[in-house]
Each structure stands twice: as C-alpha cells, then as structure tokens.
Amino acid sequence: xxxxxxGTPGRVQGPAPSQPDLRAPARFISMDAAVENKPLRIxxxxxxxxxxxxxxxxxTGSRQKVANYPGVTVERREGELVSTDGRSLRVLDLPxxxxxxxxxxxxxxxxxxxxxxxxxxxxxxxxxxVVDAVHLPIGLRLALEVKRLGLPMVLALNRMDVARRRxxxxxxxxxxxxxxxxxVPTVAVxxxxxxxxxxxxxxxxxxxxxxxxxxxxESSREDADQIQHDLQGLxxxxxxxxxxxxxxxxxxxxxxLHPVAGLLILLAVLFVMFQAVFSWAEAPMTWIEGxxxxxxxxxxxxxxxxxxxxxxxxxxxxxxxxxxVFLPQIVILFFFILALEDSGYLPxxxxxxxxxxxxxxxxxxxxxxxxxSHACAIPGIMATRTIPNWRDRLxxxxxAPLMTCSxxxxxxxxxxxxxxxxxxxxxxxxxxxVLFTLYAAGIVSALLVAFVMxxxxxxxxxxxxxxxLPDFQWPHAGNLLLGLWERxxxxxxxxxxxxxxxxxxxxxxxxxxxPPPGATGPAIQxxxxxxxxxxxxxxxxxxxxxxxxxxxxxxxxAAREVAVAALGTVYAMSAAGDDLxxxxxxxxxxxxxxxxxxxxxxxxxxxPQCLSTLAVVKRETNSWRYPLIMAGxxxxxxxxxxxxxxxxxxxxx
Amino acid sequence: xxxxPSLHDAGARRHLSLSDLYRGESATVAGLVxxxxxxxxxxxxxxxxTRLRDLGFVPGAxxxxxxxxxxGGNPIAVRIGGSTFALRRAEAAxxxxxxxxxxxxxxxxxxxxxxxxxxx
Amino acid sequence: MGLDSLMLQDFAxxxxxxxxxxxxxxxLMPARRRLQLLLALDAxxxxxxxxARWRERSLKPxxxxxxxxxxxxxxxxxxxSSQRPR
Numbered sequence: 001x002x003x004x005x006x007g008t009p010g011r012v013q014g015p016a017p018s019q020p021d022l023r024a025p026a027r028f029i030s031m032d033a034a035v036e037n038k039p040l041r042i043x044x045x046x047x048x049x050x051x052x053x054x055x056x057x058x059x060t061g062s063r064q065k066v067a068n069y070p071g072v073t074v075e076r077r078e079g080e081l082v083s084t085d086g087r088s089l090r091v092l093d094l095p096x097x098x099x100x101x102x103x104x105x106x107x108x109x110x111x112x113x114x115x116x117x118x119x120x121x122x123x124x125x126x127x128x129x130v131v132d133a134v135h136l137p138i139g140l141r142l143a144l145e146v147k148r149l150g151l152p153m154v155l156a157l158n159r160m161d162v163a164r165r166r167x168x169x170x171x172x173x174x175x176x177x178x179x180x181x182x183x184v185p186t187v188a189v190x191x192x193x194x195x196x197x198x199x200x201x202x203x204x205x206x207x208x209x210x211x212x213x214x215x216x217x218e219s220s221r222e223d224a225d226q227i228q229h230d231l232q233g234l235x236x237x238x239x240x241x242x243x244x245x246x247x248x249x250x251x252x253x254x255x256x257l258h259p260v261a262g263l264l265i266l267l268a269v270l271f272v273m274f275q276a277v278f279s280w281a282e283a284p285m286t287w288i289e290g291x292x293x294x295x296x297x298x299x300x301x302x303x304x305x306x307x308x309x310x311x312x313x314x315x316x317x318x319x320x321x322x323x324x325v326f327l328p329q330i331v332i333l334f335f336f337i338l339a340l341e342d343s344g345y346l347p348x349x350x351x352x353x354x355x356x357x358x359x360x361x362x363x364x365x366x367x368x369x370x371x372x373s374h375a376c377a378i379p380g381i382m383a384t385r386t387i388p389n390w391r392d393r394l395x396x397x398x399x400a401p402l403m404t405c406s407x408x409x410x411x412x413x414x415x416x417x418x419x420x421x422x423x424x425x426x427x428x429x430x431x432x433x434v435l436f437t438l439y440a441a442g443i444v445s446a447l448l449v450a451f452v453m454x455x456x457x458x459x460x461x462x463x464x465x466x467x468x469l470p471d472f473q474w475p476h477a478g479n480l481l482l483g484l485w486e487r488x489x490x491x492x493x494x495x496x497x498x499x500x501x502x503x504x505x506x507x508x509x510x511x512x513x514x515p516p517p518g519a520t521g522p523a524i525q526x527x528x529x530x531x532x533x534x535x536x537x538x539x540x541x542x543x544x545x546x547x548x549x550x551x552x553x554x555x556x557x558a559a560r561e562v563a564v565a566a567l568g569t570v571y572a573m574s575a576a577g578d579d580l581x582x583x584x585x586x587x588x589x590x591x592x593x594x595x596x597x598x599x600x601x602x603x604x605x606x607x608p609q610c611l612s613t614l615a616v617v618k619r620e621t622n623s624w625r626y627p628l629i630m631a632g633x634x635x636x637x638x639x640x641x642x643x644x645x646x647x648x649x650x651x652x653x
Numbered sequence: 654x655x656x657x658p659s660l661h662d663a664g665a666r667r668h669l670s671l672s673d674l675y676r677g678e679s680a681t682v683a684g685l686v687x688x689x690x691x692x693x694x695x696x697x698x699x700x701x702x703t704r705l706r707d708l709g710f711v712p713g714a715x716x717x718x719x720x721x722x723x724x725g726g727n728p729i730a731v732r733i734g735g736s737t738f739a740l741r742r743a744e745a746a747x748x749x750x751x752x753x754x755x756x757x758x759x760x761x762x763x764x765x766x767x768x769x770x771x772x773x
Numbered sequence: 774m775g776l777d778s779l780m781l782q783d784f785a786x787x788x789x790x791x792x793x794x795x796x797x798x799x800x801l802m803p804a805r806r807r808l809q810l811l812l813a814l815d816a817x818x819x820x821x822x823x824x825a826r827w828r829e830r831s832l833k834p835x836x837x838x839x840x841x842x843x844x845x846x847x848x849x850x851x852x853x854s855s856q857r858p859r
Contacts, residue, residue, distance in 0.1 A: 099707045103700065135735050138709050166735075224703060228711065242715075243735045250719065253737065257720035257730050308782040311789060351720075351739040354728050364728070364739070464701060464744055465728055466708065469737040498800045504793035558801060611801065 040089045041122070042081070042201065043113060045146055046130035047139050048096030049470045051158045054188035055130055056093040059198065083202045092124060095385075098138070100145050101224070103464065105385040105393075114149060126201065127153045133163035133170055133185075134243050137235060143179070144227045152208040153181045156197050160185040166243035178234060181207055189476075249472055256345070262352050269345075273336045274439060275432040277329050277409075278416075284328035285413075292321040293583060307511070314572035315507030320500045322568030322584050323561050326410040330491055331484060333406055337375055338483040342475035346371060347467050354465055360447045361454030363387055364465050366396040370446070373403035374439075375487075377613045381620055388464065395453050397620060398630055399446040401613055402606065404439045407560035411604050412438055414564050418588040419597040441605050445637070494559065502555045503565050510551075510573045524573040543639065544599040544646035546592075548574070553609070560609045594653050599646035606638035669752065671716070672726060672745035679717040680750035682710050682733075688747035701747055709734040710748050811836050 046052040060079025081089040097107035100114065116123030129146050131139030143155055157172055176183040182200050187193035256262050296317045303309040340346055346368060354364025365387050373380030377400045384400070387393040404412075416431050423430045506529060515526040524530045529551050536550035545553075548570045556563030568584045588597070608614060614627040621627075674680060685705055687698040710716070716733040727742040799807065815832055818824040 098704065101700075101703060101707075103704055137734055138707070138736065141707060224706075228706065232711070245732075245735075250732075253719050253730065257722075259721075259723035262720075304782075306779055306782045307786045311786050347739070351722070351728060351730060354739070354741070355722055464704070465739055465741045466704060466744060467739045468708075469730060469739055471737075498797065501793040501796040501800070504790055505797055508790045508793075558797075615803070 040087070040126065041092060041124045042089055042126045042128055043092045043094055043124035044128050044130055045094050045110065045114065045142070046096060046158075047098050047132070047135075047142055048468060050096070050130050050132035050135070050139055051188045052096060052130040053093055055128075055156060055158060055186060055194060055197075056091060058186075058188050058194040060091050081198070081201075083198075085202070089201070097142070099142065100149075103466075104388045109385070114146070114151065123151065125152065127151045128156050128197070128201075129153060130156045130158050130186075133157050133160050133168060134166060136163075136168065136170065136240060137231065140234065141227060141231050144230055147179065147181065147209045148223065148227075150208055154197070154200055155179065155181055155183045156186045156194075157183055158186045158188055161187050161190075163243065166246075168241070168243045170238060170240065174238065175234075178237070180209055252472065253348075253469075256348050257351060259352075262348070266349050266352055269340070270439075271436060273333070274436040275429060276336070277332050278413075278432045278435060279429060280332050281328040285325055288325045288327065289583060289585075292317060292324065295321070310511065310573075311504065311507055315503050315569055316500065318572035318584075319503030319507070319565040319569035320495050322414075323410050323495050323499055323565045326413055326561070326564075327488070327491060329409050329413055330406050331488060333409065334375060334484055334487045335480070337371075338480050339475040342473070342479055344470040344472050347469045350467060351469065357447075357450075360451040361392075361457065362395060362447075362450050363389065363392045365467060366392065369396055370400060370403055373400040373405060376405050376407070377401045377403065377610070378616045381613070381616050384620070391457055394621065394626070395450050397617060398453065398626070398633075399449050401608055401610070401630065401634060402442050402446040402449065404442040404605070405560070405610075407610065408604055410561040410564040412601065414567075414585060414588065415597045415601055418585045419592065419594055438601060438605060445605065449633075494561075498558060499562055499565050502558055502562055503569050506551075506555050506566055506569050507573070510570060524570065529570070542646075543603070543642035544593070544596040544650070545603075545642075546596065549596075549600060556609050558611055560604070563604075563609065593650070595646050595650035598649045599642040602641040602645040603638045606634050606641055608634040669750055670746045671718070671731065671740070671748035671750050672729065672742045674718045674729075674750065676718055676721045679715060679753040681753055682712055682714045682716060683749040683751045684712055685710060685747055686749055688743050698747070701744060705744070705747060708738060709736070715753065716750070808836075 044052050044056055056079060059081050079091045079093070081091050083089060092113070094110040094113055095106040097110045099107070100111045102108040102111050111117075114123060114127065127146060127149075129139075129143045131143055147153060155175070157170065157175070160170075160172075163170065172183045172185050184197045184200050186197050256265060296313050299317065300309060300313050303312070349371070350364045350367035353367050357364055357366060366384070369380045369383035369387070371380075372383050380400045380403065381397050384393045384396045387396060412435060416434050420431050420434050425433070509529040509532075510524045510527045512527055525534070525547075530547070532554070533547035533551035536554075537545070537547045540550045540553075548567060551570055552563045552566035555566050564584075567588075571584055571587050608631050614631055617627040617630055618624060669680070671680070671682075685702045687702065710733065714733055716731050718729055719732050719737060720730040722728055725742065726745075728739045729742070729745055730737055730739050731745070802810075811832070815828065815836060818828045818832060
C-alpha cells in the first residue's frame with residue numbers, strides 16, 4: 001500500500017504522484033490578486049500546536065475549545081469574520097499538518113483543500129499560514145511549501161511575545177521582504193492580538209506568490225530539497241537561534257516520561273480522577289435530587305389529578321429529571337479531561353503507553369482518540385483521522401465505543417449508588433473503586449478486542465509514531481471554563497431535547513391503553529410499553545433483567561443516559577397509589593438484586609446503546625458493513641458478559 | 654546485546670544512530686538513512702525520512718534524548734529545535750548523529766537496555 | 774384555571790405528545806433524510822410569500838448548517854459565528 005495515500009482507501013481523491021506530470025505544460029501564475037465583492041474564503045494553515053485554532057477563535061469570535069494537541073481538531077471548522085465594511089468572510093480552520101505531503105488522513109484533508117481537490121470545498125481565496133515564532137523552522141518550512149502553491153497568502157507570526165521572552169529574534173518586516181508575502185505578528189491569546197492581521201485581510205490587496213508547481217499538483221522530491229535549502233538560507237541570514245530552554249520543563253519531563261515513575265503517575269492521575277467524580281459530586285447531586293423531588297411534589301399538589309399531572313410528574317420530572325441529577329459528575333469528569341488536554345500531558349501519556357498498545361496491534365497515536373472517547377465516542381472516532389495506517393485506524397474505531405463514555409456515567413452512577421454501599425476501604429471509597437473497575441474493564445476489553453483483530457490482520461504495515469510532545473502550560477482557566485460551559489450546554493440540550501421528548505413518548509406508550517376496570521397491578525403493565533416489556537423479558541430473563549429494564553433499553557438505544565430517564569419514568573408510572581414522587585435510587589436499591597444490577601452494569605460496559613455512534617462509524621468508514629459488525633459484536637459481548645455476571649454474582653451473593 | 658563500548662570512546666567520533674544514545678545525551682544530526690528496521694518497503698522508509706527532515710532533523714541540528722522507554726528504548730523522547738518528539742526505535746534509527754561531548758570527559762553509562770542495530 | 778376539565782387536559786397532553794413524537798422523529802432521522810425534508814420545506818415555503826421572513830431568518834441558515842461541515846449527530850461540533858473581533 002502506498003504510504004502516501006493514507007486513511008480510508010478511496011476516500012482521498014486522486015492519485016498521489018511523486019513526480020509532477022512532465023507532459024502537462026507548466027502554468028506559472030504570477031499576479032497581484034485584488035479580490036473584490038464576492039464571498040471570500042480564508043483558510044488557516046499551520047503545523048499542530050502553533051496556536052492556529054486560538055487565532056481562529058480570535059478571528060471569528062467563536063467560543064470553541066482550543067485543543068492543545070493534534071487529533072482533536074475536527075475536519076473542518078468554519079467561522080465567520082465580519083469586516084469593518086460589513087462584508088462577511090468565511091474562515092476555515094484546516095487540520096494542523098507538518099507538510100503538504102501527508103502521512104495521515106487529517107493532513108491529506110488539509111492538502112486537498114488547498115489544492116482544491118475536495119468537491120464541495122473550493123480552494124481558498126486567501127491562505128493565512130500561521131507560524132509559531134517560538135518554533136520558527138518547522139513552521140517556516142511549511143510556509144515555504146504553501147507558498148509554492150501560488151495561492152494568495154499572508155503569514156501570521158504567532159506567539160511573538162513568548163518568542164521574545166525565550167530569546168528568539170525575528171524581524172517580521174525583513175521576513176516579509178525575503179518571502180514576498182505580508183508577514184503579520186499576532187498574539188492569538190490576547191484581546192486585539194489579531195487586529196493587525198484583520199487589517200491586512202480587509203485591505204484586500206493580497207499577493208499571490210509565484211507558483212512553482214502546476215496548479216493542483218503536489219510538490220516533488222526536488223521541490224522538497226529546494227525548500228530545505230531555502231529554509232536554511234533564511235534561517236542563517238536572519239541570525240535565528242533556537243529558543244532558550246526552560247530547565248524546569250526538562251526536569252518535569254524526566255519524571256513524567258520515566259518508564260516507571262511516569263506510568264505510576266499516569267495511573268495515579270486517572271485514579272484520582274475517578275475518585276473525585278464520586279466524592280466531589282456527592283453534595284451537588286443530592287441538592288439536585290432534592291430539587292427535583294420538591295418540584296414533583298409541588299406539581300402534583302397544584303394540578304388536579306389526571307393525564308396532564310401524570311405526564312408532567314412521571315414523564316418530565318421523573319424521567320428527564322433523573323438524568324439531570326448527573327450533571328455534577330459529568331462536569332467534574334470533563335474538568336479533568338480538559339485540564340489534562342490543555343496542559344499538554346496527553347501526548348506524554350501516549351508516549352508511555354505506546355509500547356503497551358503496540359503489543360495489541362494499536363498505534364500509540366490511538367491513545368488520543370481513545371481518550372477522547374471517554375468523553376464521547378463520536379469525536380474520538382473522528383479523531384482517528386490522525387492514524388496513518390488504515391487497519392490501525394479501523395481497529396481503533398471498532399474499539400472506541402468500549403471506552404466508558406460520559407453518557408454511561410448516569411447509568412453507572414445510579415446503579416453504584418443504589419446497590420454498592422458507600423463504605424471506605426482505607427483511603428479508598430468503595431463506590432469510586434467500582435467505578436474505576438468499570439472504566440478499567442472498558443479499557444481491558446478494548447485491548448483484548450484489538451488483540452483479536454490483530455490476529456486476523458493479513459499484512460502488518462509499519463505505522464509511525466512521530467508524535468510531538470508540546471511544551472507544558474498551565475491549563476488556561478478561561479479555556480477550561482469555556483470548555484466546561486460548552487459541555488454543560490450540550491448536556492442540558494440533550495436532556496431538554498431528545499431525552500425529554502423520548503420520555504414524553506415513553507410516558508404515552510406506558511399510559512395507554514389504560515387498564516381495564518377492576519384490574520390489579522400497576523397500570524403500566526397493561527399499556528403498550530408494558531406489553532412490549534413483557535415480550536422482551538423473555539429475551540432478557542436469562543441475564544436477570546426485569547421487564548422495567550427491558551422497556552428502558554428500547555428508548556435507551558437513542559442514547560445511553562436515556563435508559564436512566566426511562567427507568568425513572570417506568571418506575572414512576574409503576575408506583576402504586578399516590579406515591580408519585582418516589583426517587584429512582586431507593587426504588588432500585590429496594591427491589592433489584594445485586595446480581596441484576598451487576599448484570600446491567602456489565603451490559604452497559606459493552607452494549608452500543610447509541611445510534612449516533614453507529615451513524616458516525618458509517619460515515620467515517622464509508623460503508624454499512626463496519627457499523628453492523630460493530631453493533632453485532634458489541635451486543636453479543638454485552639449479552640455474554642451480562643449472562644456470566646448475573647450467574648456468578650447470584651451464586652456468590 | 655550491548656554495543657561495543659569503544660563506539661563511545663572519547664575521540665572516536667563515529668556515527669551513531671539516535672536510537673543508540675543514552676538518556677540525557679546530546680548529539681548533532683549528521684544525516685538521515687533508510688532504516689533497516691522498517692520492513693514494509695522503500696516507500697515507507699523514504700516517507701519516514703522526509704517526515705523526519707520536515708520535523709527538523711537536518712544535518713547540523715542539535716538534539717538531546719530526554720527519555721527512553723523500557724524495555725529497549727522504544728519509544729524515545731527527543732528534544733530538537735525547541736520541540737520534543739516521541740519516536741520509535743525504528744524511526745530514531747534512521748537518524749545518524751555525532752556525539753556532542755568533548756574528548757577526554759569520562760562518561761557514566763546510564764541505565765539502558767541493549768542498544769544495537771538489531772531490529773526491536 | 775379550568776384544568777379541571779378532563780377534556781382540556783387530554784387536549785394538552787395530546788398536543789405535547791405529538792410535539793414530542795415529531796421532535797424525536799426529527800432528531801433520530803438520518804441526516805440525508807433530514808436534509809431532504811428541509812429542502813422540501815424550503816421549496817414549499819418559497820411559494821408562500823408571507824413565510825418569506827421565517828424562511829430567510831431560520832430555514833435558510835438551518836439548511837446551510839446541515840449542508841456544511843460536521844456531523845449532525847453531535848452538538849459538540851456546531852460553530853457559533855459572527856461576533857466582530859474587537
């Protein structure tokens with residue numbers, strides 16, 4: 001397989017020639033481009049970690065998270081820059097790349113956009129090449145490569161403040177003269193730091209450098225040599241010297257990257273994370289629970305008994321409300337993930353785990369998508385675009401849903417709180433331990449599945465690591481808060497949106513048809529949902545699920561946390577008499593056996609109760625085959641695991 | 654299998670690979686060669702060399718090994734040009750280096766697993 | 774408030790349930806089907822000039838967002854746009 005064509009076979013258009021087609025007449029375009037009065041597209045290009053995304057946020061005013069390492073930036077981020085004369089310019093944040101000769105799908109996308117190869121994305125009207133002044137050579141090399149494309153170009157020299165502090169001397173004006181394109185200093189993280197750039201963009205008189213390659217084609221080996229030559233010439237002529245080293249970074253890295261200490265530290269960090277998720281969230285969760293209960297009582301008291309009251313109390317408050325309780329846990333989890341991301345620690349964890357992952361046939365680069373999957377498998381699966389080898393990438397995609405995503409937290413949280421006593425074993429909280437075990441189970445099973453998949457591999461092509469470990473920085477509080485706020489909004493919109501809607505539908509299906517007069521037992525058993533549950537119970541009885549769980553799993557296919565809401569609704573509907581405000585947790589604690597609870601936990605470790613994930617897999621792999629295989633193997637594993645767990649716990653307890 | 658210590662003799666400015674360096678050692682990049690450890694053909698090897706060069710591994714650049722993983726130094730963390738990169742043995746083996754220490758200085762062999770030209 | 778009337782309650786509940794059903798169907802629909810629906814809606818509203826304002830303000834941007842980048846299934850990737858940089 002040609003390593004110059006990474007990612008999904010067929011997804012990247014066109015061949016990747018290593019020589020330009022010498023038969024085609026070379027068109028050398030030399031022009032002063034004055035662009036007027038049409039919707040303008042600007043593309044941001046740069047190596048990973050150059051602050052390109054921060055600059056994008058500064059230009060578009062968008063409140064997006066600034067990722068500190070490659071692999072999290074999603075395919076195309078578009079924003080809008082409104083100029084002083086009211087014109088709207090579209091800004092595209094292209095994935096970071098070290099070169100226009102790509103090794104990953106991510107980088108191939110950047111190249112394709114610049115060459116105008118993507119059918120639905122024309123080549124940009126202006127390229128803003130972002131160069132980190134602190135790491136000048138690597139960014140400047142890319143700039144020289146981009147320059148050869150012949151597109152109108154502006155060079156944004158970012159982080160000039162940091163560069164000056166570290167003793168790097170660059171004269172932007174001199175560089176401009178040498179390169180022949182505008183060079184604008186920017187400080188993306190500061191307010192007003194991009195003003196100079198915006199001025200240059202708005203002036204509209206952009207320069208398109210002379211193209212050295214026929215339009216639409218890639219550069220050749222000779223071009224690459226020439227670029228290196230030019231680069232060294234520029235660097236020596238400018239009197240460039242590498243930045244002053246901060247000795248602390250070296251000492252910290254010696255510890256964090258140490259084979260033994262580093263791994264222990266990683267384990268400790270993860271452990272603290274999971275303990276905190278439970279202990280810190282305790283108080284706010286109790287508060288929310290109390291508020292929901294009070295709301296339910298209030299509503300029931302002020303509405304006459306009837307279908308509306310039932311809808312609001314059982315469907316809305318009992319249903320959606322029971323998911324809302326888990327907001328604190330999710331906030332804490334994301335706080336840790338975002339802080340680790342922002343600090344630059346995560347690629348170091350990838351370094352530490354590369355050997356281990358290699359033994360099951362995964363690339364160390366798979367660590368970052370797999371870690372992202374702990375928040376949500378969907379961006380994790382999309383992040384696999386940074387894995388060069390197609391087989392590695394596919395393996396990573398197939399195991400990503402096994403990572404314990406944040407939507408499982410409400411399920412885990414509910415079951416653990418209801419069924420596991422909150423004892424302490426030494427300094428460790430028993431509940432936190434179980435949660436850590438569940439997370440570990442996800443990871444271990446993922447590694448096992450990867451190992452199995454490796455046995456079926458026909459070829460074993462070498463996939464490079466070559467991962468940059470960015471400089472440390474204190475997690476930026478503003479970024480962190482913004483990121484958390486985003487997550488809160490996403491969670492609330494899911495609860496207030498699809499979860500609420502599905503709970504209303506479930507309530508409806510659980511209320512009608514109404515029980516015949518003189519019937520005993522809770523009304524829900526006579527309804528549509530009840531009958532469906534009774535049927536499903538046959539399927540799920542061997543693994544210990546009762547009919548309430550069986551019903552809850554159906555809308556639970558839409559999203560994992562929906563099952564909690566559904567259980568809330570179903571149990572609220574099953575409450576005999578006027579006991580409308582019983583909270584879900586004590587009901588489960590009193591009526592479920594430990595075996596059933598453990599079985600459901602085991603189910604949730606594996607089962608793909610998330611249609612969106614399967615949809616994304618279809619999109620990323622361009623076929624129905626893989627999502628179907630994924631659903632198949634995951635449900636099978638879930639059933640087997642539940643079966644074993646149920647039998648074992650029942651026998652043992 | 655340990656490397657012949659005479660390779661590190663003061664004054665014997667032989668060319669080593671980046672993968673042979675101890676933790677904490679500095680060196681100057683001498684050039685890039687096709688790594689025999691990459692067993693999937695010339696194309697992969699060439700593309701590796703190109704990428705390494707793009708990252709800054711050019712002749713004359715100073716680099717330092719920040720960390721080596723156990724066992725076997727796979728991967729290693731290298732500081733070059735103000736950035737740190739994690740490279741596997743096979744990738745680091747493609748970088749030929751010249752030691753930066755002065756002749757006559759006694760060197761303390763740090764903790765290492767056997768470094769050699771044998772594929773990991 | 775007149776909520777004693779069971780009929781009024783039934784009516785309210787039916788309305789809410791229908792809204793919930795349509796919303797769920799909309800969200801769970803595959804992206805392409807959703808886009809087709811949006812375009813059909815666009816074509817239909819073009820014939821009714823009284824809907825022109827709604828069409829411009831809400832429908833068109835929605836279509837642009839659906840056609841644009843990103844996965845429809847995850848709100849995490851929606852770009853908020855156009856604040857003038859200060």
